[in-house]
Amino acid sequence: MGSGAWTVEKRLSFRSESFSKELGIVNETGCLSIIVLGASGDLAKKKTFPALFNLYRQGFLQSNEVHIFGYARSKISDDDLRNRLKGYLVGKEASSEQSEEVSKFLQLIKYVSGSYDSASGFELLDKGISEHEFSKKSAEGTSRRLFYLALPPSVYPSVCKMIKSYCMNKSDLGGWTRIVVEKPFGRDLESAEKLSTEIGELFDEPQIYRIDHYLGKELVQNLLVLRFANRLFLPLWNHDNIANVQIVFREDFGTDGRGGYFDEYGIIRDIIQNHLLQVLCLVAMEKPVSLKPEHIRDEKVKVLQSVLPIKDEEIILGQYEGYTDDPTVPDHSNTPTFATMVLRIHNERWEGVPFILKAGKALNSRKAEIRVQFKDVPGDIFKCKKQGRNEFVIRLQPSEAMYMKLTVKQPGLEMLTVQSELDLSYGQRYQDVIIPEAYERLILDTIKGDQQHFVRRDELKAAWEIFTPLLHRIDNGEVKPISYKPGSRGPAEADELLEKAGYVQTHGYIWIPPTL
Ligand code: BG6
Numbered sequence: 060m061g062s063g064a065w066t067v068e069k070r071l072s073f074r075s076e077s078f079s080k081e082l083g084i085v086n087e088t089g090c091l092s093i094i095v096l097g098a099s100g101d102l103a104k105k106k107t108f109p110a111l112f113n114l115y116r117q118g119f120l121q122s123n124e125v126h127i128f129g130y131a132r133s134k135i136s137d138d139d140l141r142n143r144l145k146g147y148l149v150g151k152e153a154s155s156e157q158s159e160e161v162s163k164f165l166q167l168i169k170y171v172s173g174s175y176d177s178a179s180g181f182e183l184l185d186k187g188i189s190e191h192e193f194s195k196k197s198a199e200g201t202s203r204r205l206f207y208l209a210l211p212p213s214v215y216p217s218v219c220k221m222i223k224s225y226c227m228n229k230s231d232l233g234g235w236t237r238i239v240v241e242k243p244f245g246r247d248l249e250s251a252e253k254l255s256t257e258i259g260e261l262f263d264e265p266q267i268y269r270i271d272h273y274l275g276k277e278l279v280q281n282l283l284v285l286r287f288a289n290r291l292f293l294p295l296w297n298h299d300n301i302a303n304v305q306i307v308f309r310e311d312f313g314t315d316g317r318g319g320y321f322d323e324y325g326i327i328r329d330i331i332q333n334h335l336l337q338v339l340c341l342v343a344m345e346k347p348v349s350l351k352p353e354h355i356r357d358e359k360v361k362v363l364q365s366v367l368p369i370k371d372e373e374i375i376l377g378q379y380e381g382y383t384d385d386p387t388v389p390d391h392s393n394t395p396t397f398a399t400m401v402l403r404i405h406n407e408r409w410e411g412v413p414f415i416l417k418a419g420k421a422l423n424s425r426k427a428e429i430r431v432q433f434k435d436v437p438g439d440i441f442k443c444k445k446q447g448r449n450e451f452v453i454r455l456q457p458s459e460a461m462y463m464k465l466t467v468k469q470p471g472l473e474m475l476t477v478q479s480e481l482d483l484s485y486g487q488r489y490q491d492v493i494i495p496e497a498y499e500r501l502i503l504d505t506i507k508g509d510q511q512h513f514v515r516r517d518e519l520k521a522a523w524e525i526f527t528p529l530l531h532r533i534d535n536g537e538v539k540p541i542s543y544k545p546g547s548r549g550p551a552e553a554d555e556l557l558e559k560a561g562y563v564q565t566h567g568y569i570w571i572p573p574t575l
Contacts, residue, residue: 090197091125091506092188094226096218097209098129098140098170102241104147106272107209108168110498112148115164119503126191127168130184134172141165175210176217181225188226204228205505207239215240216257223261239268239505242333243324244514247530248523255516264516268505273334274512275497275504277485278455282341283355285453285461295433297408302448303561304342305430306335308418312425313396313545318385321420325394325533330418332526336363337514338455339414342429343404352511356518363521365406369529373401373413373560375553376533378540379421393533395540396420399553401560402525413560417553421545427455432562441466443476447565458572459485459494464565478568487573 093111095103111127114120129140148161171187173180192202206222208215219238228234240258245251258267273279286292295301308330314321321329340359347354377397383390397419404414433449443466450464462482469477485494504512514522532538541550548554558564 087203087507089124090192090195090202091120091205092128092191092202093120093125093205093207093502094128094130094184094188095207095209096130096175099131099133099135099143100209103129103207103209104144106496106498107207107502108144109147110496110502112161112164113496113499114503115167116160119506120167122163122167124195125167126188126195128184128187129168129170130173130180131170132172132174135170137168137170140170141168144168175214176221178221178225181221185226200228201234202228203234203506204236205239205502206237207502209241212240212244212254215254219258219261235266235508236262237266237268237505237508238262239270239502241270243328244269244519245523246324246328248520248527251519251523255519259516265508265510267516268501268510269514269516269519270498270501271333271337271514272497272501273337273455274514275499275501276455277494278453278459278461279338279341280500280512281461282338282453283350286341287346298410298412300433301412302432302434302563303413303415304339304432305415305417305557305562306338306342306428307430308335308427309422310420310425311422311546313379313382313421314385314388318382319387321396322388322392322394325530326396326398326418326420327526327530327533331398331400331416332522333514335416335418336522336525338429339402339416340518342431343409343414345408350511352509352513355511356515360515360518360521361406362404363518363525365404365409366525367403367405369400369402369525371538373556374529374538375399375550375556376538376540377419377543377550377553379545380542381545382421393536393539395533397422397540397543397549397553399549399556401556415557415560415562417549417557419549422549423546426457429453429455441476446476446478447568448563450565452570454572460572462570464568464570478565480570482570482573484573 095107097103111120115122115125144165145161148164149157153161169187171180171184173183188204189199192199195202204226206226208218210218222236222238226236228236238258245254286296337359340362343362344358345361347358375398376395378392378394379396382388382394382396383392388394399415399417402414402416403409404412429452431451433451435448446466447464449466452460452462452464454460454462460483462480462484464478464480466476467479469475485492501512504510529538541552543550
């Protein structure tokens with residue numbers, strides 16, 4: 060059968076079966092309760108519930124096993140929550156079949172109202188979960204309970220205490236309790252460690268799933284396969300051949316109503332310390348002993364621990380004009396909405412190779428990509444330096460793709476060189492495949508108990524160690540962002556830094572994603 064004929068369901072289950080076998084993960088069945096805390100918040104509505112719906116739709120959550128609980132402070136009914144969620148699950152022009160699916164899914168959701176630090180709400184929640192387990196004839200303590208904290212980190216410790224005191228399942232009877240937490244996990248090394256210690260006193264590391272949704276993106280997950288299942292990259296992936304690596308995140312909108320949240324954190328805590336750094340780990344790490352989550356995460360930690368302190372002259376910060384017009388942002392905010400910086404990994408493979416991390420809001424385009432630039436060819440008989448260098452680009456979004464920029468002979472009578480590319484554009488190559496949302500995969504992984512794509516405590520600590528000194532200096536106003544125009548490339552100084560770090564731009568070359 061050609062790959063085009065594969066349905067999404069088939070592809071997903073193929074992937075899970077093959078990896079599960081390798082990892083020794085058993086597909087469990089039986090009663091499953093998913094509890095979304097912070098059920099009426101933005102994250103829950105926009106990401107968590109739609110991801111649960113998609114898993115349900117694809118048959119990964121069976122209605123005879125699963126029950127979903129929304130928990131929050133607002134005093135609303137089950138139907139109020141269902142009505143609020145409906146619009147996020149399916150577009151306005153839903154077919155009757157889709158609407159029916161949505162209704163069936165919504166019937167699986169119950170709402171419990173309570174505060175995040177009082178026993179009564181969690182006792183009520185436990186009662187609801189137990190009733191569901193009882194109705195599914197699950198023996199006490201043997202079922203699965205997944206708590207998704209779509210909440211600000213300030214309430215994590217009290218919520219975890221409540222779960223531990225009132226809602227735990229008994230692992231010695233075969234059941235489990237797992238906790239999913241979202242970023243921002245702390246503001247700096249000290250606060251993150253404090254949070255980790257508080258939660259660590261209540262739950263063991265295998266029960267804690269720290270989400271970084273970039274680890275659920277298709278092309279981020281592909282990095283491991285690309286690097287370690289292809290002989291081609293083996294001799295090339297090091298400082299002998301690679302001149303520099305860029306990991307770039309750009310958004311063409313500003314803080315968009317999230318000014319209050321964003322100003323507390325800024326672009327480094329929001330994007331670079333987590334999303335881009337996780338990608339860097341996968342680009343730079345050594346081959347793990349196996350695909351076991353601990354083996355992979357061991358290698359990622361080594362990369363983080365090898366990062367040298369970031370030099371002042373290798374950091375450019377920016378803030379877009381008009382950022383402080385947002386009424387929720389203080390007038391004299393020093394928070395960067397843009398940053399470019401060079402990270403240097405002090406090890407045998409990467410000595411001398413700048414890893415340039417760049418992230419910005421309110422820029423001229425929206426994309427996330429990894430750009431690996433190779434060194435010039437020694438003894439260039441074609442005198443084609445002006446054509447630019449080889450680059451391997453992995454476009455995470457939009458229009459997932461990977462392409463290798465090559466110099467080739469320009470077709471025609473003359474012996475001229477030109478830049479072209481070997482292009483694997485997913486939209487074209489995998490036309491029948493709908494790429495799952497990051498949150499879908501990560502929730503499924505949590506249900507299966509696969510922590511490969513989640514951040515371990517020591518990884519988190521090492522990540523904060525890299526950025527905390529800089530973050531403190533920004534917080535104290537010792538380093539100031541440069542102003543830039545919304546809709547621009549960001550401060551011109553960032554392009555100069557890129558050049559200083561050795562990136563050679565190919566002028567006049569633009570990769571155009573193929574149209575179908
Ligand atoms: C979130 C950040 O983690 O990632 C947001 O808090 C950002 O500021 C978002 O917009 C980007 O995610 P994605 O998947 O759209 O690249």
